[in-house]
Amino acid sequence: MKEFLPCVWAFLACVPFGAVMNLHGKNLYLCSLGGAIGWFFYILSSPINNDILQYFIATVVISIYAEIMARILKIPVTGLLLVALLPMVPGGGIYYTMEYCVIGNDAMFIETGLHTLGIAGALAMGILFVSSFVRLLGKIYNDKSKF
Amino acid sequence: MNYDELVTLTTDVGCLLLANGAEIYRVEESMLRIFRAYGVYTGEVFAIPTCINVTVVTPQGKPITLIRRLPTRSTDLDKVEKGNDLCRRICRDKPDFKTIRRELEEIKHRPVYSLGFQILAFAMVSFSFTLFYGGDFSDAICSMFCGAAIKIVCYNMNKFDTNAFIVNIIASFAAGLIAMTAAYINMSLNPDKIIIGALMNLVPGIAITSFMRDMIDGDLMAGIIRFMESLLVATAIAIGAGFALTATRAVLGV
Numbered sequence: 414m415k416e417f418l419p420c421v422w423a424f425l426a427c428v429p430f431g432a433v434m435n436l437h438g439k440n441l442y443l444c445s446l447g448g449a450i451g452w453f454f455y456i457l458s459s460p461i462n463n464d465i466l467q468y469f470i471a472t473v474v475i476s477i478y479a480e481i482m483a484r485i486l487k488i489p490v491t492g493l494l495l496v497a498l499l500p501m502v503p504g505g506g507i508y509y510t511m512e513y514c515v516i517g518n519d520a521m522f523i524e525t526g527l528h529t530l531g532i533a534g535a536l537a538m539g540i541l542f543v544s545s546f547v548r549l550l551g552k553i554y555n556d557k558s559k560f
Numbered sequence: 561m562n563y564d565e566l567v568t569l570t571t572d573v574g575c576l577l578l579a580n581g582a583e584i585y586r587v588e589e590s591m592l593r594i595f596r597a598y599g600v601y602t603g604e605v606f607a608i609p610t611c612i613n614v615t616v617v618t619p620q621g622k623p624i625t626l627i628r629r630l631p632t633r634s635t636d637l638d639k640v641e642k643g644n645d646l647c648r649r650i651c652r653d654k655p656d657f658k659t660i661r662r663e664l665e666e667i668k669h670r671p672v673y674s675l676g677f678q679i680l681a682f683a684m685v686s687f688s689f690t691l692f693y694g695g696d697f698s699d700a701i702c703s704m705f706c707g708a709a710i711k712i713v714c715y716n717m718n719k720f721d722t723n724a725f726i727v728n729i730i731a732s733f734a735a736g737l738i739a740m741t742a743a744y745i746n747m748s749l750n751p752d753k754i755i756i757g758a759l760m761n762l763v764p765g766i767a768i769t770s771f772m773r774d775m776i777d778g779d780l781m782a783g784i785i786r787f788m789e790s791l792l793v794a795t796a797i798a799i800g801a802g803f804a805l806t807a808t809r810a811v812l813g814v
């Protein structure tokens with residue numbers, strides 16, 4: 414059970430972050446829940462042993478969650494994504510890249526830097542994948558509720 | 561109908577959405593819908609994150625153009641939501657311009673959280689992310705101060721209209737400095753976990769998310785602008801924290 418504790422921290426981190434962006438009440442908690450769900454799937458997919466792929470899976474799950482919740486709560490998808498994707502953003506990667514740069518370890522600097530870029534790419538691809546698919550479904554079923 | 565007023569008002573609605581973090585697609589589509597609701601089918605809108613250009617052609621064949629620059633942008637999802645509602649209502653009920661103007665002012669003056677609350681929120685984000693990245697409780701408590709310092713620095717720097725690059729450098733420098741000093745005083749702290757937790761407040765998650773969505777919608781210019789923005793923010797964070805690490809290592813020998 415202990416390995417799932419970060420999901421709780423992810424949720425607790427998303428709540429004040431969403432509050433700064435002026436989300437209120439039910440919306441705030443449901444957006445933040447997306448962050449926890451994403452990290453839950455990240456840990457769940459850990460047998461893959463490839464964290465870029467894990468980030469991709471988690472992002473896809475969050476995006477699907479955001480698309481569904483946006484239609485239920487009638488709020489823009491972007492808002493949900495902004496808050497729920499925060500735990501996925503490679504803050505640690507940016508920091509360690511900088512640290513290797515500062516201490517002059519060039520090999521690790523390049524490696525960590527590329528890895529961080531890879532994670533950012535995985536996030537972008539996950540969002541792209543789901544939004545494009547939803548657009549496609551919308552076109553097929555002529556869904557006018559894009560707003 | 562007063563076309564000048566229509567263009568100005570629609571642009572105001574668009575600006576409200578764009579300045580508070582809506583996607584380009586939403587801004588352009590909302591404005592076009594408002595034009596259509598008032599029977600103008602010749603409206604053209606071009607928006608990028610820093611600017612909106614609008615042109616409509618009146619039935620007499622006279623074009624009316626308006627360009628509006630947006631010097632500052634922030635993220636206020638509450639205003640986006642309310643602006644969106646307003647658009648839908650305009651398209652459905654076609655109210656007169658005075659009513660729209662009044663509602664627009666109401667949305668602009670909707671309450672935001674006080675500075676004190678925001679400082680506390682930044683501290684809580686830092687606290688949770690330090691634990692999230694594997695720090696222990698004493699790291700998290702220390703990180704709260706770094707998070708609060710970030711908000712205080714950002715708030716004071718933004719008063720002078722400083723550019724975002726410098727603001728991020730100084731904010732992340734301040735966070736790094738506090739973390740390294742704390743680690744110097746108490747050797748059992750993990751300065752890396754503290755700094756990462758605090759820096760999550762500044763990390764360009766917003767830019768990464770919206771740049772991809774803008775790209776998919778075909779707004780390549782907007783996508784590239786947001787992509788550059790996220791690169792700049794990430795670089796600024798790294799530079800600021802890097803300065804703090806080097807300086808404290810040189811002076812204190814942490």
